[in-house]
Amino acid sequence: MNGVRVLLIDDEVPYTDALAKRLGRRGLSVMTAGGGAQALEIMAANVFDVILLDIKMAGMDGIKTLSAIKRRHPEVEVVMLTAHANTDIVISSLAMGAFDYVLKPAEVEELVRKIDDAARTKRSNSK
Structure with missing residues (x-):
């Protein structure tokens, strides 16, 4: 799906940079943020279709960031990224x-x- 606007939020900069390049090569329009607070600033000035959000981050973690995103931008879809298969956190994020x-x-x-x-899903919900 070319032209999908994605914000990748992760405090692991080398991972974020590499993933953003790979996704960009597949026709996605990708911006990055190194944490939750920076992501919210970027989202105040830009519109995104999908957010890729790491759960474990220094400062504002993924769960707090998800909560803020859904409060301010309920229409955007968020895919959580986790290196740890913690089912409680995953279930909590899905419930949020x-x-x-x-x-x-x-x-x-x-x-x-x-x-x-x-x-x-975002596009069908926007109609």
């Missing part, structure tokens, strides 16, 4: 409105499928 989750390190094709699904 996350679209889905992916275990890190994720295969790029799996992420692209999740992003496409989330973007389609």
Whole structure:
């Protein structure tokens, strides 16, 4: 799905930079943020279809960031990224409105499928 606008939020800069390049090569429009507070600033000035959000981050963690995103931008779909298969946190994030989750390190094709699904859901909910 070309042209899907994605915000990738993760405090692991080398991972974020590499993933953003890979997703960009697949036709996605990707911006990055190094944490929750920075992401909220970026979202105040830009519109996104899908957010990729790491759960474990220094400062404002993924759960707090998800809560703030859903309060301010309820229409955006959020896919949680986690390196730890903590089912309680995953279930909690889904209950808070996350679209889905992916275990890190994720295969790029799996992420692209999740992003496409989330973007389609956002577009169908916007009609």
